[in-house]
Amino acid sequence: MAGSFDPYDKNSWFVGPMTRQEATDLLMAENEAGIFIVRNSSTIQGDLVLCVREDNKVSHYIINKIQQGDQTRFRIGDQMFPDIPSLLNFYKLHYLDTTPLIRPAERKVEKVRAKYDFTGSGDADDLPFKKGEILTIISKDEEQWWTARNSVGLTGSIPVPYVEKYDENQIDGQNCRSSSPSTAQSGSSQLSPNTRSSCERNRYNTPNIQRKLPALAKVKQARVPNAYDKTALKLEVGDVIKVTKMNINGQWEGELRGKTGHFPFTHVEFIDSENSEDES
Structure with missing residues (x-):
């Protein structure tokens, strides 16, 4: 029996970043073959993975994103499709290994x-x-x-x-409680909270962002940027970076080893952050 789901309802089947184990646990909680999700590949940026409950296992099928001239196509096995809904529609009617696609997995409301x-x-x-x-x-x-x-x-x-x-x-x-945000910095759409409780900072790893720039921060998590991103900074634990701009999207800008570029705010902490609980 063919699945009755809508392949164009991306929100029903796409889960974004999810590990292989998390996907396996989610689908093994289902009791019907043909239940599936689509997640981002954790090894190849841009690729996707079709995860399907098949009998007593979960299969993970790589979907390669391929650029052909000005067209983007998606390949799974030896099949090629113009978009993901077309791919899902095909496997509504055709078997993968032991089952066609029946419906997306039920997910807990978050x-x-x-x-x-x-x-x-x-x-x-x-x-x-x-x-x-x-x-x-x-x-x-x-x-x-x-x-x-x-x-x-x-x-x-x-x-x-x-x-x-x-x-x-x-x-x-x-x-954990947080105080009201203060006025955004001039010329920026980001918000600047007056104070952040230590409980909240530890829980979300979000530093106090009311700060005069430039300011020095220490790298707490290493990061090797994508080889094609020439504006991203390579971070090594212990590096001291001069933060020059804090953007709302979480990608901050700064200077490190003579190079200017961007980096995720989650990878650094201001050098005086251990005293920030007393700031107002």
């Missing part, structure tokens, strides 16, 4: 609460929100930007550092 106001960063796809607003996560497309839905049904991109996990069963008084 909600987040806004820690600060977000008015948008100038992109039409952004979803503005107010501090305290509850949002439902649709997909985790990138490390710093997720797709979410608000209470009136509007969807769009939200910056991950501006939200925190929300559990409807958790008592608000037991949550």
Whole structure:
């Protein structure tokens, strides 16, 4: 029996970044063959993986993203498709190994609460929100930007550092608290919280971003950038980087070993951060 899912409803089957083990655990919780998801490849940037429950195992099929002139095509095995919905539609009617695709896996609804106001960063796809607003996560497309839905049904991109996990069963008084955001820095759309509790900083690894620039920060996590990204900085643990700009998308700018470039804010901490609990 052919699956009845809509291959063009990307939010129903695309889960974004997810490890092989997480995908396996999710699909093994299902009791029907043909249940699937599509995730980002964790080894080849740009490629995808079709994960399918087949009998008593989960199969992971690599989907190669191939550029042919000005056209992008997707290859799985010896089959080539113009887009992912076409690929899924094909395997609705054809077997992979032991089953066709039946439906996307059921995923637990994940909600987040806004820690600060977000008015948008100038992109039409952004979803503005107010501090305290509850949002439902649709997909985790990138490390710093997720797709979410608000209470009136509007969807769009939200910056991950501006939200925190929300559990409807958790008592608000037991949550880590953060103060109100102060006025954004002149000429920038980013928000600058006055203070951050130590609980919140440890939980989300988000440093206090109210700071005079340039400022020195120490690298706490190594990073080797994509060979094709000439503007990204290579980071080694212990490096001291001069932070010159803090962007809302989480990609900060700075100088290291005579080179200027960008890097993820999650990989560094300001050198005086151990004293930041006393800042106001």
